[in-house]
Amino acid sequence: MDLSLLADTLAAHGQPAYRAHQVWAWATRGVDGYEAMTDLPADLRSVLAAEVPFSTLTLENEATSNDGTIKALFLTHDGRPVEAVLMSYKDGRRSLCVSSQSGCPLTCTFCATGSMTFARNLTASEILDQALHFRRLSELNHCVFMGMGEPMMNLDAVLAACERLPDIGITNRRTTISTVGWVPGIERLTQVKMPMRLAFSLHAPDDDLRSQIMAVNDRYPLYEVLQACRNFYARKRRMIFIEYVMLADVNDSPEQAVALARLLDPAVFKVNLIPYNPSGSPYQGSSRETIDTFAQTLADNGIRATVRLTRGQDIAAACGQLAANAAS
Numbered sequence: 001m002d003l004s005l006l007a008d009t010l011a012a013h014g015q016p017a018y019r020a021h022q023v024w025a026w027a028t029r030g031v032d033g034y035e036a037m038t039d040l041p042a043d044l045r046s047v048l049a050a051e052v053p054f055s056t057l058t059l060e061n062e063a064t065s066n067d068g069t070i071k072a073l074f075l076t077h078d079g080r081p082v083e084a085v086l087m088s089y090k091d092g093r094r095s096l097c098v099s100s101q102s103g104c105p106l107t108c109t110f111c112a113t114g115s116m117t118f119a120r121n122l123t124a125s126e127i128l129d130q131a132l133h134f135r136r137l138s139e140l141n142h143c144v145f146m147g148m149g150e151p152m153m154n155l156d157a158v159l160a161a162c163e164r165l166p167d168i169g170i171t172n173r174r175t176t177i178s179t180v181g182w183v184p185g186i187e188r189l190t191q192v193k194m195p196m197r198l199a200f201s202l203h204a205p206d207d208d209l210r211s212q213i214m215a216v217n218d219r220y221p222l223y224e225v226l227q228a229c230r231n232f233y234a235r236k237r238r239m240i241f242i243e244y245v246m247l248a249d250v251n252d253s254p255e256q257a258v259a260l261a262r263l264l265d266p267a268v269f270k271v272n273l274i275p276y277n278p279s280g281s282p283y284q285g286s287s288r289e290t291i292d293t294f295a296q297t298l299a300d301n302g303i304r305a306t307v308r309l310t311r312g313q314d315i316a317a318a319c320g321q322l323a324a325n326a327a328s
């Protein structure tokens with residue numbers, strides 16, 4: 001829901017400011033329209049239904065994976081595609097993966113989103129409406145900004161959304177912002193009060209290789225990004241996740257694991273190895289054995305590493321697969 005349109009509409013109808021809080025409180029509890037808001041006068045409910053769309057996003061398609069992961073494709077009011085994913089785990093974790101942009105202006109060679117057209121930044125309301133959509137299906141408790149787009153290039157809207165996610169059940173401590181290493185964004189996140197986690201998509205242990213697979217490295221080389229990450233840790237005392245997608249014969253050798261371990265301070269970073277999900281790029285994913293050897297080599301060199309569970313691959317909902325085929 002466009003919260004500034006809501007406030008303007010309430011004001012135009014001479015309604016007290018607390019009405020906006022009432023509406024938002026109902027929305028965060030997962031109702032699916034104004035009709036359910038029984039403490040609002042009936043005529044006001046009709047006015048809102050006519051003048052303030054309940055969501056800024058229209059659901060175009062929804063798919064459920066055989067592991068229970070759900071992917072939703074939405075369109076914005078101006079027809080831009082947005083995807084979000086809900087992952088449910090046996091221990092009760094409900095993790096929402098949201099998009100911060102429609103498409104992505106960056107062109108990481110292994111990522112499907114990077115190959116589609118960049119449309120625009122999403123507004124805070126468009127980010128929150130992804131969460132509210134899934135809140136109508138179940139309770140939520142974790143959020144990762146790992147859908148389409150680079151959240152640090154749209155940080156005003158991302159932070160505005162983070163301010164309201166706790167109302168929906170997702171605390172800032174359970175929210176992770178993932179970045180290609182956009183240094184000004186990391187610096188700003190270091191200064192804000194909210195305690196979100198930081199994840200850095202590193203993917204290559206040296207600048208040459210990293211620039212080949214992620215052009216953004218020419219702008220913000222590894223040394224600068226790692227320094228910004230260390231400053232983040234010094235201020236926030238929250239460990240940073242290093243994301244590392246495992247590409248066969250590209251970045252997955254034991255020597256590269258040793259080089260990666262040398263870059264990282266074990267007090268600051270832990271590594272999350274991501275099995276590569278097919279995305280129409282020329283890469284092959286590393287074998288399970290190669291990934292395990294890489295993880296063990298990191299461990300032997302003092303760096304904690306986990307291997308990410310791949311979820312939703314059968315519905316193209318896994319990392320790097322969000323490309324909104326309907327629109328590309």
Ligand code: SAH
Pocket residue numbers: 108110111112145146147148149150151178179180199200201243244245274275276277278279319320321
């Ligand atoms: N732009 C941010 C947010 C996207 S997060 C970032 O890059 O961090 C999506 C994560 O999935 C990133 O770590 C990204 O590098 C990774 N990824 C991209 N394509 C992938 C693929 N095909 N398989 C596995 N992971 C991929």
